[in-house]
Amino acid sequence: MGAACAYYCTAAGLRVEVVERGAIGGGTSGAGEGNILVSDKAPGPELELALLSSRLWRELGAELGAEALEYEAKGGVVVAGSAETAEGLRRFTAGQRASGVHATDIGPDELFALEPRLTREAVGGAHYPQDAQVQPVLATAHLLRHARRRGARVHCGTRVTGFVRDRHDAVIGVRTDSPTAPVRHARWVINAAGTWAGELAGLAGAPVPVLPRRGFVLVTEPLPRVVRHKVYTAEYVANVASGDAGLETSVVVEGTRGGTVLIGASRERVGFDREISLPVLRRLAAQAIGLFPFLSGVSLLRSYLGFRPYCPDHLPVIGPDPRAPGLLHACGHEGAGIGLASATGHLLAQRLTGAEPDLDLTPFRPQRFAEATA
Amino acid sequence: MSTSPFTFSFDDRAVPAEDGQSVAAALIASGIRSWRVTRVEGRPRGVFCGIGVCFDCLVTINGSPNQRACVIEAHPGDVVRTQEGAGRADLAC
Amino acid sequence: MPISPAEPGPAAVHDIVVLGAGPAGLATAVAAAARGARVALVDAGPRPGGQYWRHRAGDDGAAHHDWDRFRRLRDGLDAHRDLLDHRSGHTVWHVERTGAGFTVHTLHAGRPYEIRGRTVVVATGAYDRQVPFPGWTTPGVFTAGAVQALLKGQGVVAGRRIAVAGTGPFLLPVAAGLAEAGAEVVGVFEAGRPLAFGRHPFTVVRNAAKLAEGAGYLRTLARHRIPYRTRTTVVAAHGTDSVTGVTVARLDAGWRTLPGSARTLDCDTVAVGYGFTPQTELAVQLGCAMERDGDGSLVARVDSRQRSSVDGVYAAGEACGVGGARLSLIEGELAGLHAAWATTGARPDRRRLARLLRRRAAQRSFAAALHRAYPVPGGWRTWLEEDTVVCRCEEVDVAAVRRAVTELGATDPRTVKLCARPGMGLCQGRVCGYATAGLVAEADGREVTADDLRGMAGRPIAQPLPLGVLAAGADGAGNEA
Numbered sequence: 001m002g003a004a005c006a007y008y009c010t011a012a013g014l015r016v017e018v019v020e021r022g023a024i025g026g027g028t029s030g031a032g033e034g035n036i037l038v039s040d041k042a043p044g045p046e047l048e049l050a051l052l053s054s055r056l057w058r059e060l061g062a063e064l065g066a067e068a069l070e071y072e073a074k075g076g077v078v079v080a081g082s083a084e085t086a087e088g089l090r091r092f093t094a095g096q097r098a099s100g101v102h103a104t105d106i107g108p109d110e111l112f113a114l115e116p117r118l119t120r121e122a123v124g125g126a127h128y129p130q131d132a133q134v135q136p137v138l139a140t141a142h143l144l145r146h147a148r149r150r151g152a153r154v155h156c157g158t159r160v161t162g163f164v165r166d167r168h169d170a171v172i173g174v175r176t177d178s179p180t181a182p183v184r185h186a187r188w189v190i191n192a193a194g195t196w197a198g199e200l201a202g203l204a205g206a207p208v209p210v211l212p213r214r215g216f217v218l219v220t221e222p223l224p225r226v227v228r229h230k231v232y233t234a235e236y237v238a239n240v241a242s243g244d245a246g247l248e249t250s251v252v253v254e255g256t257r258g259g260t261v262l263i264g265a266s267r268e269r270v271g272f273d274r275e276i277s278l279p280v281l282r283r284l285a286a287q288a289i290g291l292f293p294f295l296s297g298v299s300l301l302r303s304y305l306g307f308r309p310y311c312p313d314h315l316p317v318i319g320p321d322p323r324a325p326g327l328l329h330a331c332g333h334e335g336a337g338i339g340l341a342s343a344t345g346h347l348l349a350q351r352l353t354g355a356e357p358d359l360d361l362t363p364f365r366p367q368r369f370a371e372a373t374a
Numbered sequence: 375m376s377t378s379p380f381t382f383s384f385d386d387r388a389v390p391a392e393d394g395q396s397v398a399a400a401l402i403a404s405g406i407r408s409w410r411v412t413r414v415e416g417r418p419r420g421v422f423c424g425i426g427v428c429f430d431c432l433v434t435i436n437g438s439p440n441q442r443a444c445v446i447e448a449h450p451g452d453v454v455r456t457q458e459g460a461g462r463a464d465l466a467c
Numbered sequence: 468m469p470i471s472p473a474e475p476g477p478a479a480v481h482d483i484v485v486l487g488a489g490p491a492g493l494a495t496a497v498a499a500a501a502r503g504a505r506v507a508l509v510d511a512g513p514r515p516g517g518q519y520w521r522h523r524a525g526d527d528g529a530a531h532h533d534w535d536r537f538r539r540l541r542d543g544l545d546a547h548r549d550l551l552d553h554r555s556g557h558t559v560w561h562v563e564r565t566g567a568g569f570t571v572h573t574l575h576a577g578r579p580y581e582i583r584g585r586t587v588v589v590a591t592g593a594y595d596r597q598v599p600f601p602g603w604t605t606p607g608v609f610t611a612g613a614v615q616a617l618l619k620g621q622g623v624v625a626g627r628r629i630a631v632a633g634t635g636p637f638l639l640p641v642a643a644g645l646a647e648a649g650a651e652v653v654g655v656f657e658a659g660r661p662l663a664f665g666r667h668p669f670t671v672v673r674n675a676a677k678l679a680e681g682a683g684y685l686r687t688l689a690r691h692r693i694p695y696r697t698r699t700t701v702v703a704a705h706g707t708d709s710v711t712g713v714t715v716a717r718l719d720a721g722w723r724t725l726p727g728s729a730r731t732l733d734c735d736t737v738a739v740g741y742g743f744t745p746q747t748e749l750a751v752q753l754g755c756a757m758e759r760d761g762d763g764s765l766v767a768r769v770d771s772r773q774r775s776s777v778d779g780v781y782a783a784g785e786a787c788g789v790g791g792a793r794l795s796l797i798e799g800e801l802a803g804l805h806a807a808w809a810t811t812g813a814r815p816d817r818r819r820l821a822r823l824l825r826r827r828a829a830q831r832s833f834a835a836a837l838h839r840a841y842p843v844p845g846g847w848r849t850w851l852e853e854d855t856v857v858c859r860c861e862e863v864d865v866a867a868v869r870r871a872v873t874e875l876g877a878t879d880p881r882t883v884k885l886c887a888r889p890g891m892g893l894c895q896g897r898v899c900g901y902a903t904a905g906l907v908a909e910a911d912g913r914e915v916t917a918d919d920l921r922g923m924a925g926r927p928i929a930q931p932l933p934l935g936v937l938a939a940g941a942d943g944a945g946n947e948a
Contacts, residue, residue, distance in 0.1 A: 023882040024875075030885050116467040137885035141875035148876070156878045221440060221893065221931060222413060224459070224466035258861070258888060259413065259460060263934075276752070276927045278563055278572070278940070286938035294465060296935030299440065302895060302928050392622075394513075394524050399621035407606035407709045414862040418708050420606040422859065422898075424613025425518060426511065427594045427746075429893035430859055440893070440931070444613070445511070 001029075001330050001337055002192035003143035004345030009190075010150035012349040017184055018152060019176060021159040024144055025137035027194040028337055031306025033217060033254065033262050034136035035230065036339040039076040039128035040237050042092070043099040045363035046315055046336075049343050051100055052359060054130050056342035061134075064142045069134045070257050076131030077114055077229040078236075079122045079291065086124035089234045093126050102130050117226055117294050131230055135257070136338045155181075163189065163204045163327070171204060171326030188352055190328045195272075195309040197317070197331030201366075206323040208366050210332045212307035214268045216280050218288070221299045222259030230254040231291065236265070247280060251287035253295075260301065263288040265335065272307060308335045311369075318344050318364035319351065328352075329366045382452035384409070391448040398424070398431050398443035401454075409433045409443065413459040433457050481507040481552070482810035483803075484571050484584030486559060486749055489517020490792040491784025492590035494799025495806070497543035500551040502807035502815065507552045507582050508544070509559060509571060515541060517592050518612060519792045521620040530619060530644070532680070533792060554582065560930040562587060562749050568779060569753075579936050586779045586806045589750045589767065590799060593743035593785035595637075596764070598847040599865070599902050601703040601855045603739070607710030611641045611740035624648045626736025630713050632656040632701035633740040635841045639684035641738055646691040653734050655693060658700035658718055658741070661840045702729065702850040704737050713737055722846025741843050744901060745785045748926035753780050757924075758917050760788045761838040763901070765920035771824060773802035781806050790834030797827045848909055857906065858899040860892020868903060872910035880907045881922030893931060896923040 003024070006016045020026070036057050041047040061071035080086035093103040104127045111125050112118055144154055155178065164173035164183055173185035191208075193200040198210035236250040252264040266280045281303055289296045311317060311332040321327045330348055333340045343359070350357045381388040384401060391400035398421045401409060408418035410432050422430040426445040435441045435454050439461025443454075485496045488510035496508040508515075516522055520537045528534030544553055557573035557580065568585040595610035602608065607626065609617075611633060614625045628651045631642040642655045688695055696715075702724055703714040717728035742762055750767040751757060756776035760766045766789075767775050767782040775782050783802040784795035801823050804815040853866040871877045871886040880903050883889065889903045890896025896903070900923030908915040 023879050024877065025882060025885060030882070117465070137882065138875070141871075141877065141882075141886055144876055145874065154876060156876075218934070220934070221462075222460045223462045226462075226465045226467055258891065260891075275564070275754075276561070278561065282937055282940050285934040289934060289938055296933065296938070298462075298465075298934055299931035300928055300934050300937055301893065301931055302926065304927070395621055395623075399617055399623040402617065402625060403623045412862055417604060417862075418606050419604065419859075421609060421613055421617075423594060423610045424616040425594060427894060428610075428859065428898045432893070444616075447513070 001194060001333065001341045001344060002190070003140045003147065004341035005190050005192055005330055005348055006147035006152050006345075007143040008345035008349035009352065010147045010152050012353045014349070014352060016147060016152040017186065018144065018147070018154040019158050019160055019174060019184065020154065020156045023156055024154070025140035027196070028306045028308060029136045029140050031217070031304055032136050032335070032338060033252075033264060034134040034139065034338050035336065036132040036134065037076060037230070037336065038096070038101050038130045039078060039103070039126070042237070043095050047096070047099055047101070048359055049316070049340055050336070052346070053340050053343035054132065056346055057132060057134065057339075060143075060342060064146060068142050069139045071132065071134045071139075072257070073129070073132040074254070075229045076128040077111070077125060077231045078128070078234055079111065079118065079125045079231060080234045081121060081123065083123055085234045089124070089126055092237065101128070103128050115228060115231055117292050118231070119291055119293055125234070133230065133254070134338060139338065160200060160203070163324070169325070171324050188326055188328055190330050190348060192330040194331060194337065195307040197309060197329065201321075201329065204321075204324045204327050206321045206327060206366065208317050208329060208332065209312055209369055210309045210317070211269065211311075212272055213310040213334065214266070214270050214273065214305060214307055215264060215335065216266045216277070216284060216303055216305045218263040218281060218284055218300055219302045219304070220261040220263070220295070221301050223255070223261060223298065224259070225255055226294070227253055227255040227261055227292065233287075233291065249280065249283045249287060251284065251291050253288050253291055261295070261298070267308070274305065276303065276305070309337065310334045313368075316340060316344065316364055317366045318347060319361040319366065321366040323367060380450035382448050382450065382454055384454045385456055389454075395448055396444055397433065397435065397441075397446050397448045397452070397454060400448050401443065409454070410457045411459065432461065434461050479583065480568065481505045481582070481584040483507070483586050483588060483806045484509060484569060484582055485588045485590055486562070486571065487517065487590035487592055487784070488512065488515040488553070488555070489590065489592045489784065489795065490519050491592070491786075491795035491799035491802070492517070492588070493537075493540040493544070494796045495588045495590055495783055495803035496551055497540050497547065498800040498803030499807040500547035501543070502804060502811065502813040503550070504807035504811050504813070505550050507554060507571075507584060509554045509557045509573060509582060511556065511558045513555055515544065515553065515555070518594070518616065521616055523620060523622060536796070554580075557582075558930045559749060560928055560932050562752055564753065574930065574932055574936070577936075579932070579940060585810050586781065587753070588773075588802045588806055589753070589755075589775070589780065589782040589786045590784045590795075590802070591746035591749055591786050593745045593789055594897070595740035596742045596744040596843075596901055597739065597898055598741050598843065598905075599855055599857050599899070600701065600847070600850045601852050602705055602710075604856050604859055605704050605706050605710050606708065607706065607735055608704050608737045608739065611637055611738045614736075614738040615641050615644065618644050618648055624650045625738065626734075627651060628653055628734040629736040629738060630654055630656065630701055630715070630732060630734045631738045632658070634659040634843060635740065635742045636661075636681055636837065637740060639681055639688070642693060643684040643687040645738070646687060646693055652688075652691065652693045653732055654715070655688060655695045656699045656701055656715055657695065657697045658722060659841045660697045701737055701739060705731070710735055710737060718846065721844045723849050742841060743785060743789045744897070745787075745789060747786055747924055748895075748929045750775065750780070750782055750786055751921070751924050752927060752929065753777050755780055755782065757921055759915070759920060761835050762789055763843060763915065764789060765917060765924050772805040773798055774805070788831070788834065789838075790830055794827065794830035794834055797823055797830060801827065845905060845909060848906060857902055858889035858892060860894050861888045863887055863889040865906065868906050869910050872907055877907070878911050879922055880904045880919050883907050884923065890923050895926045900924060
C-alpha cells in the first residue's frame with residue numbers, strides 16, 4: 001500500500017519518503033497471494049474501488065512489466081456445489097454485472113473446460129475474466145523501485161515513534177527511531193501501516209479501528225500448470241464479508257508461476273498470534289481436496305500466515321483525517337490490500353495534487369467510525 | 375551382514391541391490407550418477423547430501439514421484455524411473 | 468504404550484519425547500529412562516546412531532569411532548524397553564504445543580502418527596554446510612557427509628578418483644575412509660590453515676584424544692600418498708552430465724583465490740563440506756530463542772540444564788552448537804537427567820551433574836577453538852560466477868539473489884527469498900540458507916546476523932506431507948491422525 005502511494009505520488013510530481021519499520025513487503029503483503037479481484041465484491045463503494053484498481057493494475061503491468069510483477073490476468077472461477085448456491089451466485093453476478101463487472105454464469109461443462117481437474121460434484125459457477133494476480137512482494141519492490149527512480153527515498157528498518165505537529169496541531173512530519181534522522185518533515189503523512197495502522201493512527205490522536213484477522217496459506221510442491229484460474233467456492237464471498245470472530249474457512253485454490261499451488265483462506269480474529277494452527281491447516285487441506293480431488297496425493301511444502309488489516313464495516317480507510325490535518329490514511333483493506341493498492345495510491349495522489357479524484361472518497365473517510373458512535 | 379542380492383529396474387535396466395541398501399546407493403554402485411532432470415533448466419541431478427536433507431536425489435519409484443533415493447530402501451522388483459521436472463506430468467491438463 | 472494405527476486407544480503421554488537418535492538423542496533417552504522417565508525416541512533413520520554412527524544392519528562397528536559407546540547406548544535402549552519407546556523411521560513434520568505439553572506429528576511408512584509428551588528434547592543433529600561454487604550442481608559433486616554415509620551406511624564408494632575439499636576436521640576421516648575402501652583420493656584440499664589451532668594449547672591438551680584421531684587420519688593419508696593441502700580448495704567442478712574434473716586454487720586468509728594458482732585436476736567425484744549446519748527447524752517451530760554461534764550457524768540457546776527459552780523444550784547436541792559427538796553425548800545426558808527430574812521428580816546425582824557440566828565446558832571451549840581454527844571467511848563469494856546456482860531446488864543463481872538487493876531494495880534474506888525464490892524449494896533453504904544470508908548481507912554491505920539466518924530457517928512444515936494425510940486428521944480429536 002505504501003509502495004503504491006509512493007509510486008503514484010512521485011508520478012504526480014510529489015517528493016516522497018517511505019518509512020518502513022521492517023523490510024519491503026514485510027507485513028501483510030509478504031503473507032498474501034497478491035489477489036486483484038472484482039469477483040468477491042458486492043456492488044458498492046469497494047467494488048467501485050476494485051474496478052478502478054483492476055484497470056490500474058493492468059496499466060502497471062504494461063508499464064512496469066508483467067513479467068517483473070508476475071502480473072497474470074488469469075481470471076477467477078467461482079464454484080457452486082449445489083443448485084441452491086448456484087442460484088444465489090446467479091443473483092450475485094447479476095448485481096455485479098449491473099455495476100460493470102464482467103461475470104459469466106456457467107454450467108458444469110464450461111466449468112470443467114475451464115478447470116479440468118475440478119470436482120465433478122460442482123454444478124455450476126461463474127467466470128470472472130477481470131480477476132488477476134501479482135506476486136505481492138515483487139509488485140511492492142517494483143513500485144518502490146520506480147518511485148525511487150523518481151526521487152523517492154526508502155528507509156527500511158525504521159519505525160515511526162510519533163508525529164510532529166505545528167502550532168495549529170497540524171501534522172508536519174514523523175518522529176522515528178532512526179539515530180541519524182529522528183525527525184522527518186513532510187507536508188503530508190500517509191498512514192499505510194497495514195495491520196499496524198490503527199496503532200500508528202493512535203499516535204496521531206486520530207484512531208481508526210484496524211484489527212488483525214489471521215489467515216493461513218498452504219503451499220504445495222511444484223506442479224505443472226494444473227489449476228488455471230483463481231478458483232474458489234461461492235461461500236468465500238460470504239466469509240469475506242463476515243465479521244465473525246470465530247474461525248471461518250472457505251477454500252481458494254490457485255496455481256502460481258513458480259508451479260506451486262496456493263490454498264487459502266482462513267479468517268480468524270486471534271490478535272497477532274503467530275503460532276501455527278494445525279486444525280486450520282487440516283480444514284484448508286480438506287476443503288481444497290473437496291474442490292480439486294487430485295490434491296489429496298500432492299504434498300504440502302510449507303505454510304505461512306498473515307494478518308489482514310480489517311475494519312468492522314469491511315471498508316478501507318482512505319483519505320485525509322480532519323482530526324489530524326496533514327494526516328491521510330491508506331489502510332484497512334483487509335485481504336484485498338494488494339488488489340486495492342493501485343486505486344488507493346492513485347486517488348490519494350489525486351487528492352494531494354488537487355486533481356479531481358476519479359472516485360468519491362466519502363465512503364472511506366476516516367472519521368466515519370466516530371460518527372457512528374456519536 | 376545381511377546382504378541378499380536382488381534387482382530392481384531403473385529406466386528399464388536391471389540394477390543389482392543388497393538388502394537394506396538405499397535406491398541411491400544401488401544406483402551409484404552401478405555407476406549411475408543422475409536420475410532427475412530439473413524443472414527449470416533441465417539439468418541432471420543425483421545424490422548431493424546423501425542423508426535426506428537436500429531433496430536433490432528425487433526419483434519416481436513405482437509411479438510415486440519425489441521419493442528421496444538416498445533414504446528409501448530398494449526392494450526387489452521396484453520400478454524406478456528418472457524424474458522429469460516436478461514428476462507430475464500426469465497431472466498436467 | 469506405543470500409539471499405532473492398530474491401537475488407537477487413549478492417548479499415551481510420555482514424559483519426554485526425544486527428537487533424533489544420534490549421540491545426543493540416544494544419551495538423552497537412555498539417561499532419562501534410567502531415571503524412570505517414560506521416553507519416546509523418535510528418529511527418521513531405520514537404526515539408531517544418527518549420522519555419526521550411521522551403519523548397516525549387522526555392522527560390527529569396526530569402521531566406527533566410539534563404537535563401544537554406541538553399543539552401550541543401544542544396549543541401554545533394550546534394557547529400558549519397558550519405559551523407552553523407540554520409533555525409528557518416523558519423520559517429524561511438525562511439533563505442536565498443546566495445553567498439557569507437546570504433540571509430535573510424524574509420518575511413518577506414509578501414515579501419520581501423533582506422539583505426545585510433557586517435554587521434548589530437540590536432538591536433531593546437523594548436516595554438512597555448503598557454499599556454492601561453479602559446477603557444484605553437477606552429478607558427482609557430493610557433500611562430504613554423503614560420501615561418508617554411502618560408505619559407512621551403504622557399503623558403496625561414491626567414485627573412483629575423488630577430490631575432498633572444504634574446511635574442517637571432518638574432511639580427514641572422509642578422505643581416509645575412501646582411501647581405505649580403495650578409492651583414489653586425488654587430494655584433500657583444506658581451505659583453512661588449521662595450524663592456527665596450536666594457539667590454544669590449553670584446549671588442545673584437554674582434548675588430546677581428539678587430536679590423536681586427526682593424526683591417525685593424516686598417517687592414513689600419508690600411507691596412501693594422498694596430498695593434503697591447506698589454504699587450497701576446489702573452486703569449480705567441471706563436466707556437464709557428470710564430474711570430469713575440478714579447478715583447485717590456493718587461497719589467501721580471506722579465501723580469495725591467489726592469482727595464477729588455479730590448476731585443473733582430473734577426477735570423477737568431489738566430496739565437499741564447510742563445517743556443519745544444525746537442523747534447527749523444530750526448535751524454531753517451537754519458538755525457542757535462537758542465536759548465531761561462533762561458527763556462523765543458527766543455534767538454539769540453552770542454559771546449564773539444556774533448557775531452551777521455551778518451557779518444556781530442551782535441546783542437546785548440534786542443535787545448540789556444533790561441537791561433535793562427545794559434546795553431544797554430554798549434553799544429551801544432561802538433558803535426559805534434567806528432563807527426567809522435571810517430569811518424574813527423580814533428582815539426579817549432584818556430583819554427576821557437576822562432572823557433566825565441567826566436561827561440557829571443556830568440550831565447548833574445544834568446539835569454540837575448532838570454530839576459530841576453521842572459520843569460513845567471505846571470500847568464497849569471489850569464486851562465484853553470476854550464473855552459479857545458489858538455490859539448488861529452485862535453480863536461483865547468484866545474479867538473481869544480488870539483483871533482489873541492489874535493484875529491488877530487499878535488505879534481508881527473507882525478502883530476497885520472496886523476491887527471487889532461494890529457499891522456496893523442497894529443502895526449504897536447508898542447503899542454501901547459509902550462502903543466501905552471506906550473499907544478501909554482502910550485497911547490503913553488512914555482516915550476517917542471527918535474524919538473517921532466522922529468515923531462512925523457518926519451516927513450519929518440516930517435511931513435505933500429502934495434503935490427504937494432513938486433511939485426514941481434520942475430524943480426529945484422537946491420538947492417531
